[in-house]
Amino acid sequence: MFTIGIDLGTTMSLVAHMDGEIARILEIGGKIAVPSVVNYSEIKPIVGYEALYRTDAANTVFSIKRFMGTSKKFCGRSAVEISADILFHLKNSAEQKLGRKVDGAIITVPAHFSDLQRVATQQAASIAGIDVLRLINEPTAAAIAFGLDKKMDGIFAVYDFGGGTFDFSVLRLTDGIFQVLATGGDNYLGGDDVDAAIFEHNLRNHNLNSKNLGENEKILGKLAAKELKEQLGDSQEIRKKCFIGNKNYEFELSQEILADLMGAFLRETTEIADETLSNANVARENLDGVVLVGGMTKIQLLKEHVATHFGTKIFDDINPDEAVARGAAIYAHSVASKQEAAKSKDNSPAQGPLLIDVVPLTLGIETFGGGVDKIIHRNTPIPIVEKREYTTYQNNQTGIKFHVLQGERPLAEECRSLARFELNNIPPMQAGQPRIIVEFSLDVNGVLSVKAREENTSIMQSIIIKPSSGLSDSEIASILEKAWTYRETDATRAWNINIKVESERMLKFWKSILEEIPSDAGDIARKKMEDLQRALADEEYQKAIAVREDLENIFGPFLAEIISSHLAGQPLPCLKTQN
Amino acid sequence: MNYFDFLEIPVSYNLNELQLLRIYLQKQSQSHPDVGVATSNQDDSALLNAAYKTLMDPLKRAEHFLQVKNVNVEETLPEVMMQAFELQENYSALTSLEDKKIFQKKLKNQMEAMLESLRETEENLQEFCKIFSRLRFIGSFLEKVCDDVHDRN
Numbered sequence: 001m002f003t004i005g006i007d008l009g010t011t012m013s014l015v016a017h018m019d020g021e022i023a024r025i026l027e028i029g030g031k032i033a034v035p036s037v038v039n040y041s042e043i044k045p046i047v048g049y050e051a052l053y054r055t056d057a058a059n060t061v062f063s064i065k066r067f068m069g070t071s072k073k074f075c076g077r078s079a080v081e082i083s084a085d086i087l088f089h090l091k092n093s094a095e096q097k098l099g100r101k102v103d104g105a106i107i108t109v110p111a112h113f114s115d116l117q118r119v120a121t122q123q124a125a126s127i128a129g130i131d132v133l134r135l136i137n138e139p140t141a142a143a144i145a146f147g148l149d150k151k152m153d154g155i156f157a158v159y160d161f162g163g164g165t166f167d168f169s170v171l172r173l174t175d176g177i178f179q180v181l182a183t184g185g186d187n188y189l190g191g192d193d194v195d196a197a198i199f200e201h202n203l204r205n206h207n208l209n210s211k212n213l214g215e216n217e218k219i220l221g222k223l224a225a226k227e228l229k230e231q232l233g234d235s236q237e238i239r240k241k242c243f244i245g246n247k248n249y250e251f252e253l254s255q256e257i258l259a260d261l262m263g264a265f266l267r268e269t270t271e272i273a274d275e276t277l278s279n280a281n282v283a284r285e286n287l288d289g290v291v292l293v294g295g296m297t298k299i300q301l302l303k304e305h306v307a308t309h310f311g312t313k314i315f316d317d318i319n320p321d322e323a324v325a326r327g328a329a330i331y332a333h334s335v336a337s338k339q340e341a342a343k344s345k346d347n348s349p350a351q352g353p354l355l356i357d358v359v360p361l362t363l364g365i366e367t368f369g370g371g372v373d374k375i376i377h378r379n380t381p382i383p384i385v386e387k388r389e390y391t392t393y394q395n396n397q398t399g400i401k402f403h404v405l406q407g408e409r410p411l412a413e414e415c416r417s418l419a420r421f422e423l424n425n426i427p428p429m430q431a432g433q434p435r436i437i438v439e440f441s442l443d444v445n446g447v448l449s450v451k452a453r454e455e456n457t458s459i460m461q462s463i464i465i466k467p468s469s470g471l472s473d474s475e476i477a478s479i480l481e482k483a484w485t486y487r488e489t490d491a492t493r494a495w496n497i498n499i500k501v502e503s504e505r506m507l508k509f510w511k512s513i514l515e516e517i518p519s520d521a522g523d524i525a526r527k528k529m530e531d532l533q534r535a536l537a538d539e540e541y542q543k544a545i546a547v548r549e550d551l552e553n554i555f556g557p558f559l560a561e562i563i564s565s566h567l568a569g570q571p572l573p574c575l576k577t578q579n
Numbered sequence: 580m581n582y583f584d585f586l587e588i589p590v591s592y593n594l595n596e597l598q599l600l601r602i603y604l605q606k607q608s609q610s611h612p613d614v615g616v617a618t619s620n621q622d623d624s625a626l627l628n629a630a631y632k633t634l635m636d637p638l639k640r641a642e643h644f645l646q647v648k649n650v651n652v653e654e655t656l657p658e659v660m661m662q663a664f665e666l667q668e669n670y671s672a673l674t675s676l677e678d679k680k681i682f683q684k685k686l687k688n689q690m691e692a693m694l695e696s697l698r699e700t701e702e703n704l705q706e707f708c709k710i711f712s713r714l715r716f717i718g719s720f721l722e723k724v725c726d727d728v729h730d731r732n
Binding site for chain 1: 600604607608611612613614615622624625626628629631632726729
């Protein structure tokens with residue numbers, strides 16, 4: 001069984017696979033990470049750098065992960081469908097690159113993702129044709145990548161500050177068992193927010209207002225802000241040109257300004273961290289270390305802040321961008337091989353780590369009067385089954401309405417509504433006579449199903465919580481059907497067509513930037529591009545893949561620079577100018 | 580369900596938490612869905628989690644211990660009611676966050692002390708039961724205080 005790990009990020013996504021004992025990041029298009037950006041200007045969705053490069057805001061979707069579990073639509077598509085397009089691109093690229101079918105995958109989600117957001121992610125995977133072994137939490141995945149590297153026992157915290165979300169998890173490591181003690185976080189706190197703050201700060205310096213800017217300009221401006229943030233490093237101050245309207249503006253960032261802009265965000269993260277530690281019953285001084293994960297943790301200032309706050313060893317020697325995907329790949333491989341061993345009744349002891357995670361948010365039922373009866377408390381290890389008994393309030397009451405909620409607040413209206421359902425046909429009895437057992441069952445993916453049963457009569461209702469704003473099974477089926485019309489049903493044919501379409505698109509893209517890479521590389525590239533065209537014409541697809549990989553490696557190192565040179569002034573084809 | 584039996588440990592309120600952890604992890608490494616064929620183990624693993632969570636928590640463990648011993652805890656002992664009333668009144672008289680935090684700390688310490696005496700009265704079930712019923716109230720009241728303090732922070 002061949003498995004991969006997918007880190008489906010807010011701004012960037014990564015794929016990793018096992019190469020023997022080592023988890024390797026798969027390079028896609030010559031880069032380790034694919035921007036989680038989709039462009040819908042053509043029949044087939046365009047994902048990644050190419051979508052970003054188009055700077056076609058009207059048809060492009062960014063940071064869709066922030067909208068998982070909601071009913072918002074972008075370019076006429078739901079968040080589930082858009083995420084499915086990203087996932088399909090990742091899986092498809094992995095299959096083409098590795099030359100084998102992916103049988104299963106682990107997809108990571110922020111630890112603080114709600115039930116609805118988890119189900120939405122599962123739906124997206126199923127539309128993308130991915131068999132999901134497990135959803136696992138990002139910080140836990142990072143801990144796996146980290147713990148196996150170090151082979152050490154103790155109590156650790158993972159501080160995961162990514163592009164769109166912040167997670168903090170406390171784990172105990174014992175002989176390869178990763179036991180999550182508590183987790184906390186904010187789904188709407190990420191590097192994106194810092195980029196936006198840097199962008200706004202620079203606009204203010206130039207007396208500009210983001211309200212007067214076109215969407216494309218905002219995208220480019222925020223990208224410039226992100227680059228300033230990433231490139232500042234140890235230097236005191238850096239500058240970058242940014243093209244707005246029809247003018248070049250100089251954007252700048254200094255250590256002081258960055259500290260000022262990040263201050264509030266950092267305080268928020270350490271507050272969440274302290275609360276999570278207290279929920280785990282672990283004192284700061286009892287931590288054996290803090291693992292840093294996520295793009296934001298590369299910032300020197302942040303490292304210092306975290307180190308001072310926790311006063312313990314900071315582990316930043318694993319690549320914070322890659323850890324999550326690598327951990328997912330390791331765990332996917334481990335789960336798959338253990339399940340295979342169990343199936344074949346192999347008696348040799350199963351190898352690999354075991355993960356016992358917790359539910360991030362409390363689950364409950366709305367009570368009479370708008371309160372919440374908490375049924376599964378946050379930080380309870382999963383899987384778990386909990387039961388509660390309820391009864392009727394009025395004589396001869398024949399039905400009961402249930403409102404399933406998620407959140408820590410004491411009032412129902414302040415919690416997230418997961419689902420509503422009714423138990424009907426209760427035989428008329430005196431108030432208080434019926435015995436209605438409600439059972440909450442949470443599986444290893446953190447996905448909830450609820451059953452309600454009247455004990456005297458065995459009338460039963462059961463539901464699996466689906467995002468009320470998400471997609472029904474029939475909707476998913478119809479999307480799948482649509483998807484297959486461009487994915488083709490015949491596997492080999494689909495495979496070949498995919499390679500052809502993908503290659504032709506890449507050729508078009510490379511041609512457009514050929515002049516922008518150094519001429520010696522350009523000469524080799526030109527020759528290789530001819531080879532690729534010939535291979536496609538001759539239907540030699542294996543060869544085409546090999547040549548395409550060479551080309552990816554030639555262009556890969558220059559891509560970031562080319563994109564930023566476009567940012568620095570050369571107007572892009574569809575950039576709106578305003579004055 | 581007797582969680583002590585399920586985990587194969589003696590029925591006692593005074594248990595060794597480190598030993599409980601070891602047994603739990605050892606059993607999970609055989610029952611967790613990730614180590615076997617998908618669905619068949621979910622129930623065992625869930626039961627293990629429930630048992631571990633219950634026995635690790637001193638209050639829940641006391642409740643379960645009494646249940647296993649077939650002792651009924653009376654819902655409302657008059658003296659507990661009185662105390663409850665007093666606590667509620669004292670707390671609602673506080674206005675500043677600082678005072679509330681001090682109250683919270685005191686309540687926590689009081690709970691610790693009562694848990695200690697619970698450990699010492701395991702042999703005397705009647706007394707154990709009395710302390711437990713007071714503890715149960717203080718525990719849930721403390722939870723409310725914590726939520727309130729958290730909200731005002």
